[in-house]
Amino acid sequence: MKPLAITHAVALALLLPAAAPSLAxxxxxxxxxxxxxxxxxxxxxxxEVEALRAEQRRQAGATAVTPAAVAPSELxxxxxxxxxxxxxxxxxxxxxxxxxxIYTQPxxxxxxxxxxxxxxxxxxxxxxxxxxxxxxxxxxEHAVTSADDSGEVAIEQAYIAHQVTDTMQVQAGLFLxxxxxxxxxxxxxxxxxxxxxxxETAIIPSTWREGGVSLSGTNDFGLNWNVGLTxxxxxxxxxxxxxxxxxxxxxxxxxxxxxxxANDLSGYVSLKYVGTPGLTxxxxxxxxxxxxxxxxxxxDDSQATIWSTYASWSPGRWNLTALYAEGYLSDTxxxxxxxxxxxxxxxxxxxxxxxxxxxRGWSFGQWRLEPFARYELFNTGADYANxxxxxxxxxxxxxxxxxxxxxxxxxxxVVFKLDYQFFGxxxxxxxxxxxxxxxxxxxx
Amino acid sequence: xxxxxxPRLSGWSAVPLAVVAVPAPAxxxxxxxxxxxxxxxxxxxxxxxxxxxxxxxxELRGIDAAAPAPTAAREPRLWLASSxxxxxxxxxxxxxxGKQLYITYSVAVGNDGRVLRVDILEYRETHGYEVRNPRxxxxxxxxxxxxxxxxxxxxxxxxxxxxxxxxxxxxxHRLLLIDAARRxx
Numbered sequence: 001m002k003p004l005a006i007t008h009a010v011a012l013a014l015l016l017p018a019a020a021p022s023l024a025x026x027x028x029x030x031x032x033x034x035x036x037x038x039x040x041x042x043x044x045x046x047x048e049v050e051a052l053r054a055e056q057r058r059q060a061g062a063t064a065v066t067p068a069a070v071a072p073s074e075l076x077x078x079x080x081x082x083x084x085x086x087x088x089x090x091x092x093x094x095x096x097x098x099x100x101x102i103y104t105q106p107x108x109x110x111x112x113x114x115x116x117x118x119x120x121x122x123x124x125x126x127x128x129x130x131x132x133x134x135x136x137x138x139x140x141e142h143a144v145t146s147a148d149d150s151g152e153v154a155i156e157q158a159y160i161a162h163q164v165t166d167t168m169q170v171q172a173g174l175f176l177x178x179x180x181x182x183x184x185x186x187x188x189x190x191x192x193x194x195x196x197x198x199x200e201t202a203i204i205p206s207t208w209r210e211g212g213v214s215l216s217g218t219n220d221f222g223l224n225w226n227v228g229l230t231x232x233x234x235x236x237x238x239x240x241x242x243x244x245x246x247x248x249x250x251x252x253x254x255x256x257x258x259x260x261x262a263n264d265l266s267g268y269v270s271l272k273y274v275g276t277p278g279l280t281x282x283x284x285x286x287x288x289x290x291x292x293x294x295x296x297x298x299x300d301d302s303q304a305t306i307w308s309t310y311a312s313w314s315p316g317r318w319n320l321t322a323l324y325a326e327g328y329l330s331d332t333x334x335x336x337x338x339x340x341x342x343x344x345x346x347x348x349x350x351x352x353x354x355x356x357x358x359x360r361g362w363s364f365g366q367w368r369l370e371p372f373a374r375y376e377l378f379n380t381g382a383d384y385a386n387x388x389x390x391x392x393x394x395x396x397x398x399x400x401x402x403x404x405x406x407x408x409x410x411x412x413x414v415v416f417k418l419d420y421q422f423f424g425x426x427x428x429x430x431x432x433x434x435x436x437x438x439x440x441x442x443x444x
Numbered sequence: 445x446x447x448x449x450x451p452r453l454s455g456w457s458a459v460p461l462a463v464v465a466v467p468a469p470a471x472x473x474x475x476x477x478x479x480x481x482x483x484x485x486x487x488x489x490x491x492x493x494x495x496x497x498x499x500x501x502x503e504l505r506g507i508d509a510a511a512p513a514p515t516a517a518r519e520p521r522l523w524l525a526s527s528x529x530x531x532x533x534x535x536x537x538x539x540x541x542g543k544q545l546y547i548t549y550s551v552a553v554g555n556d557g558r559v560l561r562v563d564i565l566e567y568r569e570t571h572g573y574e575v576r577n578p579r580x581x582x583x584x585x586x587x588x589x590x591x592x593x594x595x596x597x598x599x600x601x602x603x604x605x606x607x608x609x610x611x612x613x614x615x616x617h618r619l620l621l622i623d624a625a626r627r628x629x
Contacts, residue, residue: 094544094545095544096543125544125545127568133570135570169570171570181603184571184604185603185604190606218573218574218577220577222574222579222580224574272603272604274574274577274580274602274604274605275577275579276579277579277583277599277600278600278601280602280603312603314600314601317597360596360597412610
């Protein structure tokens with residue numbers, strides 16, 4: 001077996017330094033075993049030489065880009081993907097978006113049926129480098145924005161995100177406050193109901209964003225954390241003649257980084273536990289000056305604080321979600337004294353919460369039907385600062401809303417919605433009237 | 445417009461700063477490379493042979509119809525792990541869309557066709573990174589082709605990372621069908 005003998009000779013020459021101690025052993029009877037071992041080592045070397053050659057060839061002639069994480073030493077050899085390779089590096093630009101059109105028909109009270117292209121959001125992401133991205137989202141509400149129309153055009157998000165480590169990220173710019181569920185995740189296929197829950201519009205003023213910097217991270221335990229220093233609310237924007245403050249106290253004084261008065265900083269801490277599959281627990285608190293230290297303003301020291309907590313659990317095909325949020329505006333007595341006689345005084349405390357049951361129901365081909373039920377309690381004026389008997393407003397009645405409906409998914413990204421809402425305390429001025437809602441929503 | 449902006453830091457605002465100043469344990473966590481994952485999954489292996497998946501167009505179309513997933517490449521990359529010529533399992537690396545960008549992930553499959561482990565090798569998006577959570581990924585252990593893998597039901601979603609969870613689940617489902625089709629050849 002001459003070829004074998006030559007192979008062994010080469011192997012011996014190559015491996016002599018490493019093999020020397022064992023070769024020095026006089027045991028002639030284990031020669032075969034040694035030959036076997038050397039053959040294996042030779043095979044390993046041969047594979048490595050082949051690997052290096054292939055790597056050289058690949059580098060010389062490669063047109064494909066292999067993601068850095070998948071280029072491990074010899075293992076990348078000859079592993080060029082059969083039909084090209086990763087698209088992940090193809091373009092630094094990504095387009096995203098979502099939108100929803102609704103039809104709502106009050107079945108009680110004087111309200112009209114309304115059809116509305118509620119929002120169209122167009123997003124563009126740009127990869128600046130491997131660890132830095134720019135994300136910008138523009139939102140068009142109610143289809144037309146002009147002097148005669150009530151539409152709105154706004155930049156919903158515009159921030160730079162930089163990956164500091166594999167598990168930690170810093171953001172700067174205009175971004176969503178991580179409070180509750182809907183504020184960050186509000187693409188129509190990702191929440192139930194034609195309309196977002198009241199707690200997450202009237203109490204947590206989604207889509208709520210602030211300008212500033214944030215640092216967020218995750219760990220193997222499944223605890224995600226996010227802290228930020230941001231702009232905040234401006235109580236000087238409170239309009240006592242409008243009902244807007246009763247619809248959403250914080251929603252009527254948020255600044256959305258449009259020439260935001262920024263004498264006071266705000267900040268938040270948000271925690272989310274995702275370590276147990278099927279269970280998500282979240283809690284967040286945001287606080288900051290709402291008086292903005294403005295000279296001559298009666299509530300210049302006012303502080304706005306809001307906190308929320310939620311749990312979402314998915315046993316089997318069911319999903320059970322509960323959320324609670326509560327907010328406060330401090331030092332409002334002097335300001336409210338100047339508002340006496342107007343419809344909307346500034347509340348001291350406002351709160352809301354809901355429980356929701358959804359069932360990941362039935363599939364018909366690519367269609368899927370998911371029914372849900374939600375019961376909600378909220379109060380946008382639960383308490384007012386004392387400004388004297390007869391002047392201090394009475395707490396608003398706590399509103400309760402039951403929503404029954406279903407989402408019909410054409411694909412996971414396209415949804416048709418139908419629901420009916422029952423209001424326990426009808427208030428036609430605020431639109432709290434039993435109603436039938438239809439909607440279509442998409443995301444990409 | 446002249447706006448006198450002189451931010452002042454209230455006492456409570458220092459709290460987030462204090463949190464920022466504490467190094468998070470997450471600092472130490474590193475992504476694994478395909479090489480590391482493969483070697484730790486098959487510690488006894490003495491060879492990792494790169495292979496072509498080599499399914500016909502009709503086979504792949506059938507798989508894509510049965511288990512559609514927004515993957516980047518027509519076929520995943522594949523290595524066969526073996527020890528002294530005896531196969532130990534297969535290791536696939538693939539890319540699947542998160543929300544906007546591709547997630548590089550890998551699936552190690554044992555000789556019995558069951559998933560040994562799923563790893564996220566690279567995540568590129570600003571949100572949804574929760575899919576890297578080891579306990580979420582452990583849901584795939586023991587799963588094999590033919591098992592129900594409905595995203596959100598059989599493999600639970602993480603709120604806030606719904607799309608990444610769904611697409612990785614779809615990707616694993618598709619890889620398992622590819623793996624089964626290869627073995628049937």
